[in-house]
Amino acid sequence: MEINSDDLRLFVAVVDSGTLGAAATQLGQTTSAVSRALARLEEKLATSLLARTTRRMELTEEGRVLLQKARTILESMDEAEEAIRIRRQQPSGRLRIDAASPFILHAIVPHVAEFRALYPQITLELTSNDQVADLLEHRTDIAIRIGPLQDSTLHARALRSSPLHLLASPDYLKKQGTPGTPEELASHQLLGFLQFESGNMWPLRHEGGEALAVSPSLFASSGETLRALALEGQGIACLADFMTKDDIAAGRLVKILESHSTGYRQPIHAVYYRNTQLSRRISCFLEFLQQKLM
The missing domain is CATH 3.40.190.10 (Periplasmic binding protein-like II)
Known part of the structure; x- marks a missing residue:
């Protein structure tokens, strides 16, 4: 039998919650139902994912591998769903974008008219900063970074090179x-x-x-x-x-x-904090810009 996204979400919920009972509360299920579902997942994979004791649960080596893969898969699925919702809804509000002046002038400004026609309810704010800008300090939603990225807690999306x-x-x-x-x-x-x-x-x-x-x-x-x-x-x-x-x-x-x-x-990335309120504006702008830079 093949595993599915529900199996992965349940497994991640169990690991993140720390106990079957806490995971059951998060998922709106009974503890026994979560326990049975976890057992079925292990049966499908023919391996043990969690080593259970009376006090705690620990991931097995196979469990650590699955957890890493599961998080990546579920994040990609969430992004795909968000992209589809964007196409069905009209994003609106203010979107603040910061980039070095050459990128603003040569890679963004020529396409602003088309973007505004596609998304008339988004208000763009373009700022030029030839140094690396702090997103929070400058109240920036998206920053375009040219060159190798430094280690960062920000989300990054490769646009082109x-x-x-x-x-x-x-x-x-x-x-x-x-x-x-x-x-x-x-x-x-x-x-x-x-x-x-x-x-x-x-x-x-x-x-x-x-x-x-x-x-x-x-x-x-x-x-x-x-x-x-x-x-x-x-x-x-x-x-x-x-x-x-x-x-x-x-x-x-x-x-x-x-x-x-x-x-x-030179690699070119967009960096941003993931924010539910802004995500639709960010996603539609990045998809649009990436197409123009291809």
Whole structure:
């Protein structure tokens, strides 16, 4: 016989409650019914999940494996149900979104009109923050984080990843020449990030490895400022594709040292606190944005 979601929910309830009686109260069943259901689950799996004594219950090794899998499965089922409900209901209310200014300008703003047409009852608040924002302090519902995530108690959803390109304007390259190797960058004007050291580690294969630490001659705290400086012919920058692809397509910026690129792609995540009141707004926005970023 196969196990089902009811089996998993009962098993998780027993473990979380600590006793059969407490689980029975939570599930609205009798203690004997819960005990029989647990015995049937163990019979289906042909293994013991809980070691019972007169005072307490302890998970067996098989029980620990099932508990981990059960939590993942039940959370996925809950998210699937929520997604279906979202499609049947019109979410409403205020949704506060924080992201670095380049992401706001190039990945969100172009799609705001369509999102508002689809969800007219949601009021968007967009804030730009080029440093990592504290969601509670800034009263933010969703924050877009670019790059590897730090350990966090927040929920995270991967949206996409974006390649990094070394870029310069045609005017700069005409005047200063095009570097042929990573080592030649040392004789060029480099544009780098202020207070963001990892942004000045460029994904280039060279004699010392696959990440080149550069020494910029001009710094900025925002990727959008670095983009503007590169467009003005002030030097070479390492910037994400999502904010420069239109410039590249139009010839305003030119890729350099492509043969030395490691192919590294910056991960982009949305992070948020799970909140029942906000969940429908968060889910519909993230689904919409993920489709646009594909």
